[in-house]
Amino acid sequence: MAAIESLALPGACRKLEEVPAPNARLARKFYEYMFLMREVEDRIERKLYRQGKILGGVYVGRGQEAIPVGAGMAAAAGDMLFPSHRDMGLFFIRGVTPGQIFAQYMGRVGGLTRGRDANMHMGDLQLKIIAIISSIGAGVPVSAGSALAQKYRGSKDITWCFFGDGATSRGDWHEGLNFASVQRVPLVLVCNNNMYAYSTPLEKQMACANVADRAPGYGMPAEIVDGNDVFAVYRAAQRAAAHARAGCGPYLIECKTFRMTGHSAHDAGDYVPKHLWDEWAAKDPLEGLRRTMLENGWASEEEIEEDRARLLAEIDAAVKWAEQCPYPDPSELLDGVYEKPRGE
Amino acid sequence: MATTYVEAIRQGIWEEMERDPDVFVIGEDIGVYGGAFKVTAGMLEHFGERRVVDTPLCESGVVGAAIGAGFQGLRPVAEMQFADFISCAFDQIVNYAAKCRYRWNAPVPIVIRAPSGGGIHGGPFHSQNPEAWFTRVPGLKVMTPATAYDAKGLIKSAIRDNDPCLFFEHKGLYRRIKEDLPEGEYTVPIGRARIFREGRDLTIATYGAMVYVAQEAAETLEREGVSVEIVDLRTLLPVDEETVLESVRKTSRVIVLHEDTVTGGFGAEIAARIAERAFEYLDAPVVRIGSPDCPVPFSPPLEDAFLPNAQKVLERARQLCAY
Numbered sequence: 072m073a074a075i076e077s078l079a080l081p082g083a084c085r086k087l088e089e090v091p092a093p094n095a096r097l098a099r100k101f102y103e104y105m106f107l108m109r110e111v112e113d114r115i116e117r118k119l120y121r122q123g124k125i126l127g128g129v130y131v132g133r134g135q136e137a138i139p140v141g142a143g144m145a146a147a148a149g150d151m152l153f154p155s156h157r158d159m160g161l162f163f164i165r166g167v168t169p170g171q172i173f174a175q176y177m178g179r180v181g182g183l184t185r186g187r188d189a190n191m192h193m194g195d196l197q198l199k200i201i202a203i204i205s206s207i208g209a210g211v212p213v214s215a216g217s218a219l220a221q222k223y224r225g226s227k228d229i230t231w232c233f234f235g236d237g238a239t240s241r242g243d244w245h246e247g248l249n250f251a252s253v254q255r256v257p258l259v260l261v262c263n264n265n266m267y268a269y270s271t272p273l274e275k276q277m278a279c280a281n282v283a284d285r286a287p288g289y290g291m292p293a294e295i296v297d298g299n300d301v302f303a304v305y306r307a308a309q310r311a312a313a314h315a316r317a318g319c320g321p322y323l324i325e326c327k328t329f330r331m332t333g334h335s336a337h338d339a340g341d342y343v344p345k346h347l348w349d350e351w352a353a354k355d356p357l358e359g360l361r362r363t364m365l366e367n368g369w370a371s372e373e374e375i376e377e378d379r380a381r382l383l384a385e386i387d388a389a390v391k392w393a394e395q396c397p398y399p400d401p402s403e404l405l406d407g408v409y410e411k412p413r414g415e
Numbered sequence: 416m417a418t419t420y421v422e423a424i425r426q427g428i429w430e431e432m433e434r435d436p437d438v439f440v441i442g443e444d445i446g447v448y449g450g451a452f453k454v455t456a457g458m459l460e461h462f463g464e465r466r467v468v469d470t471p472l473c474e475s476g477v478v479g480a481a482i483g484a485g486f487q488g489l490r491p492v493a494e495m496q497f498a499d500f501i502s503c504a505f506d507q508i509v510n511y512a513a514k515c516r517y518r519w520n521a522p523v524p525i526v527i528r529a530p531s532g533g534g535i536h537g538g539p540f541h542s543q544n545p546e547a548w549f550t551r552v553p554g555l556k557v558m559t560p561a562t563a564y565d566a567k568g569l570i571k572s573a574i575r576d577n578d579p580c581l582f583f584e585h586k587g588l589y590r591r592i593k594e595d596l597p598e599g600e601y602t603v604p605i606g607r608a609r610i611f612r613e614g615r616d617l618t619i620a621t622y623g624a625m626v627y628v629a630q631e632a633a634e635t636l637e638r639e640g641v642s643v644e645i646v647d648l649r650t651l652l653p654v655d656e657e658t659v660l661e662s663v664r665k666t667s668r669v670i671v672l673h674e675d676t677v678t679g680g681f682g683a684e685i686a687a688r689i690a691e692r693a694f695e696y697l698d699a700p701v702v703r704i705g706s707p708d709c710p711v712p713f714s715p716p717l718e719d720a721f722l723p724n725a726q727k728v729l730e731r732a733r734q735l736c737a738y
Contacts, residue, residue, distance in 0.1 A: 183519060201521075202515070202519045209510065213486070213511060216491075218483070221487065242475065243475050246479070247476060249476070250470060254468070409653075
């Protein structure tokens with residue numbers, strides 16, 4: 072794996088300070104958000120979907136939880152986030168509740184889109200979290216525009232754009248990276264390279280070895296990290312954020328990971344060779360984090376169990392709440408296509 | 416002093432940039448060069464690089480960046496160098512910008528300017544009128560001004576609007592149309608047509624450069640004893656249906672005219688609404704006039720044969736009056 076740095080960078084942008092080491096408090100937060108994401112998604116994909124309580128597509132980030140959580144915890148409160156459809160952890164970090172997410176998946180008014188859109192297609196401008204659209208990669212130039220606005224205002228906030236390996240084949244991805252680099256906007260690009268875009272394996276997706284290999288063509292620094300190691304993702308994200316916040320322009324992080332599921336709930340992923348499931352199951356990010364916490368004495372088995380029990384109870388209550396949320400009223404069908412004229 | 420259509424647009428943007436520090440322009444060759452049609456001439460010198468953003472050649476990237484800046488509360492005015500290239504940004508416009516408010520209550524307060532139209536020997540990729548690709552996308556607003564007054568007033572309204580606005584400005588009008596504009600500040604409301612010429616016997620509902628084709632035909636018809644009313648739609652989405660219907664109820668004969676090709680053109684929508692809501696007032700079938708279903712050709716004799724003109728309108732109008 073090549074570590075790549077652009078020659079076009081000014082000298083000041085080459086020497087970024089090492090970031091502080093993780094501690095027990097941070098590790099416990101990582102665990103909480105990763106566990107929440109794993110369990111909420113499991114509940115959605117393996118229970119509610121199969122019970123017929125969720126219609127439509129279900130896309131989860133099982134095995135990739137370290138990426139949104141590691142990067143999201145490195146983001147500042149004022150930063151704008153553009154999650155991909157496998158980044159539920161970002162929503163928890165920003166304060167979205169499991170109940171809101173269940174309601175979103177069930178098409179209830181308690182969801183972030185009040186039944187207007189499905190699954191991970193949700194956002195909240197107040198929380199500075201932008202809803203994805205289904206044309207994968209379309210959010211990349213939009214995120215560059217968000218970062219352009221932050222530069223325009225002289226803000227210290229930056230923008231984080233998340234996407235998978237498949238997105239990097241889209242023209243929009245390339246237009247967005249080029250634009251962001253030329254304008255030197257404060258943008259961190261976080262790729263979850265999970266080796267499959269729906270059923271298409273990497274070698275049918277791109278002819279270079281790494282997504283990061285594409286960055287030098289845009290004069291952009293990039294690094295490759297173990298996407299199943301939340302500390303590695305967090306440290307890379309801190310470096311990237313420092314770079315962007317210092318006015319040095321965009322920065323790409325490629326997180327190597329694996330999608331421990333089919334593309335969606337209706338896809339068993341039969342096209343994935345069995346050995347890959349086994350290899351990556353052994354690298355489970357949540358289990359890896361638990362081991363690290365125990366080895367470093369950051370939490371005891373009992374403390375971790377307590378956290379898990381508390382979160383599971385919260386999830387049970389959230390499902391109940393969402394199931395009691397009403398469906399949207401058809402009389403509101405046309406509301407919000409346009410801004411209401413003043414005075415109405 | 417009379418102001419040209421192109422200068423009116425420039426003035427409108429300029430005034431809005433002076434009024435609101437969140438307004439900025441973004442597009443290809445708009446800075447140092449001042450834009451392919453000089454709509455942004457002088458803006459870089461006056462407002463600086465921060466507010467006049469020259470971009471790489473990437474229409475999708477430009478519209479995407481405008482959307483993202485809009486999420487941050489800015490009011491970008493994006494330029495498509497030619498309306499023909501707006502197809503490169505189609506997904507950003509119809510899937511991203513148009514649906515955000517409905518999906519998750521996120522306003523996208525952007526303007527996309529698109530120089531459109533033929534008659535300038537631009538050939539198949541510098542002459543199209545792609546407005547009808549967008550008039551069937553809920554969430555968008557689509558404007559097609561014909562006069563300098565409306566061009567200035569509508570671009571200002573579009574910039575202040577909190578929904579994504581597509582502003583189709585006809586290249587053939589840029590320096591051909593001149594008029595005295597009011598001294599002070601004014602805007603033109605989005606979604607209101609106006610009667611460009613009053614008449615009693617025949618309505619021509621049209622927009623953009625075809626307003627002048629209708630006017631030329633109307634002058635000849637006047638001498639033949641036919642009084643023509645011209646409805647300039649000005650905005651296509653949302654369309655001011657009532658002004659059209661009111662005119663049709665008065666004249667009972669109607670031509671729907673546009674420069675875009677006929678099949679699936681916006682005229683089809685107008686004709687359908689007249690048929691649905693004013694059928695009993697009609698003395699004759701609704702007539703649609705547009706360009707024939709063919710790419711815009713380059714060679715002058717071909718382009719002349721392609722574009723609607725006063726002669727073509729006259730022939731159909733005489734048939735309609737004789738029906």
